[in-house]
Amino acid sequence: MQDLKPLVPSDELRIYRVLDGRNSLSEKDKQQLWKLERGFEGEMEFSRLVMERDIEGILLNDLLYEYKGSLFQVDKLLLINNSILLLDIKNHEDDYIIKEGKWHNERTGQDIRNPVEQLNRCETLLTNLLQDLGNKNALESSLVFVNPEFFLYNAPVDQPIIFPSQINRFLNKLQKKSLSVKKSQFILAEKLISLCKKENPFTRVPPYNFEELKKGVLCERCRRFMRKLRGRTLVCDGCGSLERVESAIVRGVKEFVLLFPEKKVTTNHIYEWCKVVESKHTIRRVLSEHFEVVGKWKSTHFIEKMEE
Ligand SMILES: [Zn+2]
Structure with missing residues (x-):
């Protein structure tokens, strides 16, 4: 099949x-x-x-x-x-x-x-x-x-x-x-x-907003918040999963885009969203590596790279 x-x-x-x-x-x-x-x-x-x-x-x-x-x-x-x-x-x-x-x-x-x-x-x-x-x-x-x-x-x-x-x-x-x-x-x-429609008008989700949602990195396996273990590794105390900071940030961005398609992906937004990552520099680096940079200076934001 x-x-x-x-x-x-x-x-x-x-x-x-x-x-x-x-x-x-x-x-x-x-x-x-x-x-x-x-x-x-x-x-x-x-x-x-x-x-x-x-x-x-x-x-x-x-x-x-x-x-x-x-x-x-x-x-x-x-x-x-x-x-x-x-x-x-x-x-x-x-x-x-x-x-x-x-x-x-x-x-x-x-x-x-x-x-x-x-x-x-x-x-x-x-x-x-x-x-x-x-x-x-x-x-x-x-x-x-x-x-x-x-x-x-x-x-x-x-x-x-x-x-x-x-x-x-x-x-x-x-x-x-x-x-x-x-x-x-x-x-x-x-x-x-x-011929499939991309947007599903049957989608019904409860109301939410950025300010009220708890910030941090959710474990991919059990959805508990992860904490920093050492260096560039995060750990989930719920299930013991380990994850590199880079991959956690990339997941965080995808989540952010899913929930807030109208908001721009900026270093500040993702820094606040992921919370557990202390360095804005790391966030900016991961964003530049995995996403496309649009705009300059204060209006800099990131969009998903087109698949080759
Ligand atoms: Zn977990």
Whole structure:
């Protein structure tokens, strides 16, 4: 399987993680972070299961499109042989029950949006988009529940659902029918990637501002603040991770840009943001090495280098 559009955490999840590390999430926001993490874990888990198989095909993750004014998101598309599979990955746990067409969580007592309806909407829009691209391959769509703690009562047999205990057989089938990838499939995959929207208007994050967020370098692994150990090394007392100051500053800048796209990356801003690095000189040096310098004197700031 060729992973042509790899799975990465969304900006929304990344922002929530930073805000969590810098202590600015309410209890409600923490629950939202947990939900986002679970969703991402589910997608990672499914990617892992697909990638460890010997399946010939193309995998595309997280596609966001606008078709005639309607926005829709696709978790995963698999291009295999003559078919295109649209997969919506769900990491729900608990017992659910379908009552009069509604999906109801037995434990919390709450209804959730019917995921089959969402999938159908997505399929319709994607079918139209693919037709416009002149695609002749068949489109099949499924909801995939990856969490073994999930159970659904009253599930009709004709629903496009793959339950945890069926994933293995589903992948076996794919493996059997897969053939080496054709050039036309690559062309279609690249076209589908190029049509993706960059900005996600569904992104919802809690309000925050530079002044109120706690400053310092967050550990990449456990998101606790790191402290200076010696020379140019930082240590996390939470998990024992060590990191060079340079790499911590580069991460700090990326975080800063993610949270404050409208602010300029200046030595002073990054000095304040990273806090633990005592020397402005070091900050300036790392910025000049890893980022492009724009402007002069007081208006000097840095932007990301264009990839070669
Ligand atoms: Zn740590």
